Amino acid sequence: xxxxxxxxxxxxxxxxxxxxxxxxxxxxxxxxxxxxxxxxxxxxxxxxxxxxxxxxxxxxxxxxxxxxxxxxxxxxxxxxxxxxxxxxxxxxxxxxxxxxxxxxxxxxxxxxxxxxxxxxxxxxxxxxxxxxxxxxxxxxxxxxxxxxxxxxxxxxxxxxxxxxxxxxxxxxxxxxxxxxxxxxxxxxxxxxxxxxxxxxxxxxxxxxxxxxxxxxxxxxxxxxxxxxxxxxxxxxxxxxxxxxxxxxxxxxxxxxxxxxxxxxxxxxxxxxxxxxxxxxxxxxxxxxxxxxxxxxxxxxxxx
Amino acid sequence: xxxxxxxxxxxxxxxxxxxxxxxxxxxxxxxxxxxxxxxxxxxxxxxxxxxxxxxxxxxxxxxxxxxxxxxxxxxxxxxxxxxxxxxxxxxxxxxxxxxxxxxxxxxxxxxxxxxxxxxxxxxxxxxxxxxxxxxxxxxxxxxxxxxxxxxxxxxxxxxxxxxxxxxxxxxxxxxxxxxxxxxxxxxxxxxxxxxxxxxxxxxxxxxxxxxxxxxxxxxxxxxxxxxxxxxxxxxxxxxxxxxxxxxxxxxxxxxxxxxxxxxxxxxxxxxxxxxxxxxxxxxxxxxxxxxxxxxxxxxxxxxxxxxxxxxx
Numbered sequence: 169x170x171x172x173x174x175x176x177x178x179x180x181x182x183x184x185x186x187x188x189x190x191x192x193x194x195x196x197x198x199x200x201x202x203x204x205x206x207x208x209x210x211x212x213x214x215x216x217x218x219x220x221x222x223x224x225x226x227x228x229x230x231x232x233x234x235x236x237x238x239x240x241x242x243x244x245x246x247x248x249x250x251x252x253x254x255x256x257x258x259x260x261x262x263x264x265x266x267x268x269x270x271x272x273x274x275x276x277x278x279x280x281x282x283x284x285x286x287x288x289x290x291x292x293x294x295x296x297x298x299x300x301x302x303x304x305x306x307x308x309x310x311x312x313x314x315x316x317x318x319x320x321x322x323x324x325x326x327x328x329x330x331x332x333x334x335x336x337x338x339x340x341x342x343x344x345x346x347x348x349x350x351x352x353x354x355x356x357x358x359x360x361x362x363x364x365x366x367x368x369x370x371x372x373x374x375x376x377x378x379x380x381x382x383x384x385x386x387x388x389x390x391x392x393x394x395x396x397x398x399x400x401x402x403x404x405x406x407x408x409x410x411x412x413x414x415x416x417x418x419x420x421x422x423x424x425x426x427x428x429x430x431x432x433x434x435x436x437x438x439x440x441x442x443x444x445x446x447x448x449x450x451x452x453x454x455x456x457x458x459x460x461x462x463x464x465x466x467x468x469x470x471x
Numbered sequence: 472x473x474x475x476x477x478x479x480x481x482x483x484x485x486x487x488x489x490x491x492x493x494x495x496x497x498x499x500x501x502x503x504x505x506x507x508x509x510x511x512x513x514x515x516x517x518x519x520x521x522x523x524x525x526x527x528x529x530x531x532x533x534x535x536x537x538x539x540x541x542x543x544x545x546x547x548x549x550x551x552x553x554x555x556x557x558x559x560x561x562x563x564x565x566x567x568x569x570x571x572x573x574x575x576x577x578x579x580x581x582x583x584x585x586x587x588x589x590x591x592x593x594x595x596x597x598x599x600x601x602x603x604x605x606x607x608x609x610x611x612x613x614x615x616x617x618x619x620x621x622x623x624x625x626x627x628x629x630x631x632x633x634x635x636x637x638x639x640x641x642x643x644x645x646x647x648x649x650x651x652x653x654x655x656x657x658x659x660x661x662x663x664x665x666x667x668x669x670x671x672x673x674x675x676x677x678x679x680x681x682x683x684x685x686x687x688x689x690x691x692x693x694x695x696x697x698x699x700x701x702x703x704x705x706x707x708x709x710x711x712x713x714x715x716x717x718x719x720x721x722x723x724x725x726x727x728x729x730x731x732x733x734x735x736x737x738x739x740x741x742x743x744x745x746x747x748x749x750x751x752x753x754x755x756x757x758x759x760x761x762x763x764x765x766x767x768x769x770x771x772x773x774x775x776x777x778x779x780x781x782x783x
Contacts, residue, residue, distance in 0.1 A: 198582035212614040278503025281496035305514025306756030391603030
């Protein structure tokens with residue numbers, strides 16, 4: 169760290185000495201492009217937030233809608249009284265909690281034996297896993313399989329088919345392989361079983377990678393809607409993103425069809441629903457971001 | 472399990488000895504193996520129906536075998552040909568624009584020495600990655616709205632007609648490519664940025680001694696350092712040239728843009744799930760997946776020959 173700082177200072181002093189025209193151009197271009205990117209990403213979010221909290225008269229007027237001028241939370245009020253929306257919110261939270269914890273458990277249980285270099289048939293097993301990352305049966309056979317397993321209209325359809333992703337498994341395995349084998353040897357001499365070694369020694373040492381794959385699984389569960397669309401038709405099992413999709417495309421959820429002033433309110437209501445679905449991600453994101461990135465970097469190390 | 476174990480040939484001891492000696496490890500593997508068998512290899516077995524006239528009531532064992540009938544029908548189907556064309560065109564545009572963009576972004580971020588601004592720009596650029604396509608499409612459609620969208624208002628102020636980008640066939644592919652860029656540029660840059668920061672600083676110093684300016688340093692030091700990772704990413708991307716993103720396209724697609732935006736996966740969904748042409752659409756998927764798989768193997772082979780750096 170200290171070395172780095174010295175280095176930075178050195179570089180800074182070098183740059184102070186001779187700031188050529190090239191430096192100005194490169195810096196100007198770099199800062200300018202980065203600023204443009206930041207603005208391009210923020211602007212659409214700003215418009216969504218503004219529309220969600222503006223009265224219909226402002227929303228329907230032409231002109232920019234990037235900063236709220238008048239406040240009106242009727243969109244949020246409409247969503248707040250929509251039971252379908254909140255029920256799906258609850259389903260999604262439930263699914264994220266159960267799906268993530270079971271997924272992480274199964275992933276580390278599978279990754280640990282595969283990280284043992286001397287495990288017989290390990291290469292074949294890895295091929296068995298990696299092959300699924302490059303070839304799949306596709307949408308229809310999977311749909312028919314789920315149907316034949318009687319998982320349609322079953323909460324388990326949100327959990328079981330996405331327990332493990334190949335990428336998370338390989339990252340976890342690579343991390344386990346980087347843990348020195350002596351730790352395990354000595355524990356085994358003391359009579360520890362592989363289960364004890366995994367949960368007593370490996371797991372506490374693997375917090376970064378476990379944090380990363382949990383976050384990935386959690387985000388996957390929060391954002392998924394295709395399994396809902398394909399396999400679930402019972403509305404009390406709907407998940408947030410799917411309900412959001414129906415709100416966005418229809419402007420109303422099933423039990424709001426009787427409302428009269430739909431056109432005036434749908435825009436604000438849609439955007440309010442959007443903002444509410446984004447809220448958990450945006451609120452936790454600043455604190456969790458580093459774990460996402462860490463995992464990405466662990467993953468880029470070849471095993 | 473036997474099919475798998477048969478592959479692990481270089482084993483000195485017998486199967487039973489291995490199983491008992493490493494019993495606990497294999498017990499640990501059971502749930503994971505079961506998962507892959509059922510949910511990954513199960514659908515692969517289901518691919519048999521591409522060679523059958525599948526009737527849901529009769530199941531796979533009871534449906535009549537028809538050989539390559541569906542594959543022959545595939546290329547005589549005018550819809551499939553146009554869908555294949557759309558998929559390839561959209562993927563090609565994405566490869567052209569969304570592949571180099573994160574590389575350029577990482578080079579740009581690397582030139583920014585003001586750490587707080589760099590961190591801020593990075594954090595903001597990663598954010599869309601964590602948002603689902605349902606939400607992204609909602610945001611983008613709102614942003615491109617003919618009456619409220621900033622781009623359309625600018626167009627109006629300049630005296631042009633406002634354009635309903637999402638419903639306009641001429642602009643639809645552009646919307647797909649740019650929304651993908653918006654969502655993935657920041658996250659995609661992480662890998663490259665890691666490679667850039669790993670470059671040995673003495674290389675830059677040496678280049679400076681030789682009188683290289685900053686642009687020369689980027690071209691002659693940073694880019695060569697990135698070459699291996701770019702190769703690997705290019706392999707992965709070219710393998711995906713037929714893997715259109717269903718989640719993205721489905722959320723943007725409307726009947727008015729079917730002619731330019733309907734891709735293989737949305738076609739399979741409409742024909743297969745909604746119209747129940749199970750065998751035909753499975754043949755479509757099998758065709759797509761086989762080509763993708765061959766592409767990955769091929770590109771990887773090429774990368775290994777030329778670069779010594781490949782996926783496996």
